[in-house]
Each structure stands twice: as C-alpha cells, then as structure tokens.
Amino acid sequence: MDKKKDWERKNLEPYVKSSPERQKEFTSVSGRKIKRLYTPLDLDNFSYLEKLGFPGEYPFTRGIHPTLYRGKLWTMRQFSGFGSPEDTNKRYKYLLSQGQTGLSVAFDLPTLMGVDADHPLATGEIGKCGVAISSLRDMEVLFDGINLGEISTSMTINAPAAVLWAMYIAVAEKQGVSPKVIRGTIQNDILKEYIAQKEYVFPPEPSMKLVVDTFEFGSKEVPQWNTISISGYHIREAGATAVQELAFTLRDGIEYVEWAIKRGLNVDEFAPRLSFFFNSHNDFFEEIAKFRAARRMWAKIMKERFKAKNERSWWLRFHTQTSGVSLMAQQPYNNIVRVAIQALAAVLGGTQSLHTNSMDETYALPAEQAVTIALRTQQILAYESGVANTIDPLGGSYYMEKITDEIEEKANEYIKKIDDLGGMVRAIEAGFPQREIQESSYWYQKAVERKEKIIVGVNEFIMENEKIPTLVVDEAVVEHQLQRLKDVKNERNTSYVKENLETLKKAAIDNENLMPYILKCVKSYATLGEIMDSLREIWGGYQEPIQF
C-alpha cells in the first residue's frame, strides 16, 4: 500500500499535472466507473478457491467444463430465417455446408405473436423478420432433408413456444426420430417479453403456467431438450446496462425455478435443462466479467437458495449473440469489427454457443455474403487466433477479478430489490425493470450525443456513407404461404381438429399440463393461430400500461 502511495506521489501526480488524462472520468459502456489502475490491493482477501476454483468445479467462474474449448468448440449457431420455409430451408443447408454447427430459427412476427399468415395483422409482416410458420406443414418443409436426430436446433419463440416445440417434435416423429433423442432449445422466456421484447400474448400468470408445462413435459418426454433459454439478450438490446442484463436475467431464472417448484417438480429434475442467453456488447472487459459473474452467481443461487444437489443444476450454460443494437447504419463495414470484438469477449467469457451478427442488420435481415463473413469471424477466432487453446485466460487479472466481483455485487442488489417487490412477475406488473431499462437507454443516448461516448462513424470520424447490398424478401412469399395454409385447411379432417381444440380448451380450464393436448392439435394440422386463439378465449390477452 505504501509503495502504491509512493508511486502516486512521486510519479503519477507530477505526470498528470504536466500531461492530463483524456477524460476527467472513465466509464464503461454501461456507465460503471473505471479506475486508472488495478493492483493486488483491489483484491483484498481474495481466495482463489472460493472465488474462482477450477473449471468444471463449483462455483464455475472459470467455466462449467474441465477442458472448455480444448475438448469441444462452442456451437456456431447463426440465427436465421426469412421468407418462406423453402427459402429458409435453403439458407440452413447453405450455412451447414459452410461449417455452421447448429441451427437457430428466426420466426416472423405473425408466428411470434401466435397468428396465422391469413390474419389481418399479418399483412405486410409475412416472412419479413423471420420465417413464416402457420402449421405443421410449414415446419415439415422447413426441416426437409435435415435429420433432426443429428442436428441441434434452437428456436427463438416465446409466447407460442409450446406450439412450435410440439410441431418440431411432430416433424421428428415423422422422420422416425424419437423425442427422447432430439436436441435443441426453445427460448420460451416469457418474462423477458414483458420486460423488453414485448412479443407477449397472454397475461403473465397463464404464460408462466405454460412455461412450467413445458418443463414438466420436457423432463419426462424430451429429456435432451433445453426447455428454456433465459434471455438477457433482449433486455440489453432494450437499453439495459450489463449489470441490469445480468440481474434481471438471473432473477427471471429464479422466478421460473420458484414456479416450477411450486408445481411440485423436483429442482434437480428440471434445472439441468435450463439454459441462458446473453448479449455481448462493445465493452470488452465488462462483458467478459459479466459472463464470469453470471456463472458464479447462478451456481450459488442453485446451490444455496434452491438447495439443488445435482451438480448439473448448478451449471449456467449459455448462448451469446453479439449486440445488434451496437451496430450502426453509418459506415456499415465497421460493424464487422464490432462483431469480432464482441465475439471475442463471448469466447473469453466461456460461451457454449455463439451467434455473430451480420454487418447489414441495421438495414435488413442478413444477405448471404454478410452472414458468411459473420460466420467466418467465429471460425477465425476458433481456428486462427489461439484464444480457444486455454481456459479462462483472463482469470487472475487484477482488473478482471475486481470488476467480476463488482458486477456480481451490483447485480445482487437488484435481485434483492426484486425479491422485496415480491418476485419478478410482481416487479413487471409494477413496471420496475421496464423503467430501470428505459432510464439507462436514455442516459446512453444522451452520453453519445454529448460525445462522452464516441461511436466511430456516428459522432466522430464521420464520412459519406458507403452503400452495401441488402437482402430483399420476395413478395411472392405471401401468396405462397396463404395458398399452403388454405390447402392444409382443405385437406385436414376439420371435425377432428375442432374436437382437439375443444379438448385443449377444457384442459386449460382444468389447469392440466397442456403439452399433450397441444401436440395432438398440432398433429391433426390445427394451425398455430387456432391453437393460440383457443387459449386466448380462456386466458385473454395482455396489454402493457403505456409509459415513457
């Protein structure tokens, strides 16, 4: 300590006087204050075994597996979907041929909102933000020629997650693949929809019931499937800080576990199938610290708060996507560099799977060339950079350990606050996380406009924009989708469909686990919209209170 004081007095102070620092105060992209220098003095009472331990051992700060990427690289999983199921099927086959190792389905907005292509609200939206799926027939085309016994598939679907999952299970069965062996993830995180992404359909309570139904069904019938991906991604994209992203995501996780336990499920039966999804933003060290803190916090939560015994229940397994909101329309080629830095942070943070955004996403969905560069970015990290050759290489850095601790501490304060509010469902109803995120997003925008935060090509180093090619979704998709929907409705056994939908409604009223009923509806070619409407009749819809 004396040595440091000496350094400050003799060396630092005179130096700063004659040559002042660039800014009065340095902060992370989230506004966390950053000190000039970190030394062993910042890690008072630091216990290696308690705080870090070894990879594959509690508290898993350094990773959940003993070898990390030396054993197996992360799954390279580009989130994709556009136009018709035929269009997307072609893109999947292309990506797989280029070395992508897992599929990730982006659905269009009508599908995300649980309405069919022929719904009035779907006009203009079909196939735009992702692929359009209205019935099992569409899903069969989407995975045509792709063996579901061999590939793992992640599906970004929330309010109607149970229905789309049932469709996937049905396609697998048609291919002769048992639900016992299929692997993948449904996002199924309804809480973050109310907090951030806003693609909710039903009110929170029945939505939570449906999520717990999938946990219960999955743990028995589809044991290798991740029945939820508890997502901070959208929370961050809506403007949250790194700490808010971490805190709200883990608190959402706590909420799901509590509801599942209330249902009577054994924590060690479903907890190993919980997975997470984080954002990787521009601030390199802050992001790595966030991932490390996340693993340590979740392990503690599962072990101490929920008394889980199975080690796998303590694992925080996560997918990462680079930050869409950090990409800029100005000088779009710069986005390739942003994505590379964010991807590197995710890898140094120990992610299990990664999606790198494409440089053109501030304009439209990725064009083939852009998505190829994004995938190549991951491959260069994996095979050329050498960063996958050792585990948690930043572990033990004074700075890294200090900010990992700090982020954990701040996130725990938020978790406590939400506990005090009575849990996440109550906090959402009170608008708490929504308000906190809005404050942060406004603060950040203002910081950029005051030039306290520099964004290259946006508020500094500005030049005339270069035009890049973008993907155009063929308008013919609409007719095509409407026609197939009509055909499905003509060819199916209508009275059998109606009977199945009625039985589903009754099961919803009786509060039964709805998965078997949904599966039956799906297999009889009841449409997504019909199934969701049946549940809307029982549960009603949700509209959030307006605030800004």
Place this chain on the structure above:
Amino acid sequence: MERKIRVLIAKPGLDGHDRGAKVVARALRDAGMEVIYTGLRQTPEQIVSSALQEDVDVIGLSILSGAHNYLFPKIMDLLKEKEMEDVLVFAGGIIPEDDIPYLKSIGIEEIFLPGSSTEDIIKAIKTRIEEKRKKEKS
C-alpha cells in the same frame, strides 16, 4: 404565444422493439414538445385516428419489422383520406437504404436510421414546423 408542437409517436405493425420510439418520445418531450405515445402494435387506422383526435402537428413512426413498405403507404393514404396532409410524418428504424426514395416520394419527410441523434430529429421537426407556420401566416 405559439402553441407547443404536438407529436404522436407510433409503433405500427407487430414488433415490440420500442427502445427507439421511447428514447425519441422522451427527447422530444425534454425539448418542449407535447408527446403522445400510442403504445405497441397499432394498425394504420388506429394511428391516424389517434393523430386526428390528438390534433398533432407531427407523426413519428418507428418500425423494425420490414413491413414499412406496406404500413407506411397505408398511413399516408389514410391521412390523405381524412384531409390531414398538413401533418408532418417522420419515420425511423431498420429500413433498407433502397426503400428510402420511395418512402420519401409518398410524403414521408425524413427517415432516421440507427445512429441518428435525437438532436437531429428535434432540429428536423422544429425547422419543418417553423417553415410551415410561417407559410400559414403569410
């Protein structure tokens, strides 16, 4: 005293990405405008009817979903139908550059892409409204 500029911030279509809309709404309010926010998932009909009821000078449309080429013209047509062509319409969001000339040709004043500053949006609105009000006086 001139009346405050009244702005309707609207989210047409199905997407729930409202960060941009809310940041802009708040910045406009901080700049002294009266701001009404429609909330999510508004149809063109709902947006135009809110604009009429609230007697706004400006509509700001925010969209990410790619449905702009369908939803924006519909809103512009409805404004014409209701003889509300004097309402200025701005838009922002995820919009391909190639679509911008068309959107301007149907009467949208300006399109703001990611990276736009709220200051620029405020300036654009104030300048256009001042010009319009001057014209109306003379």
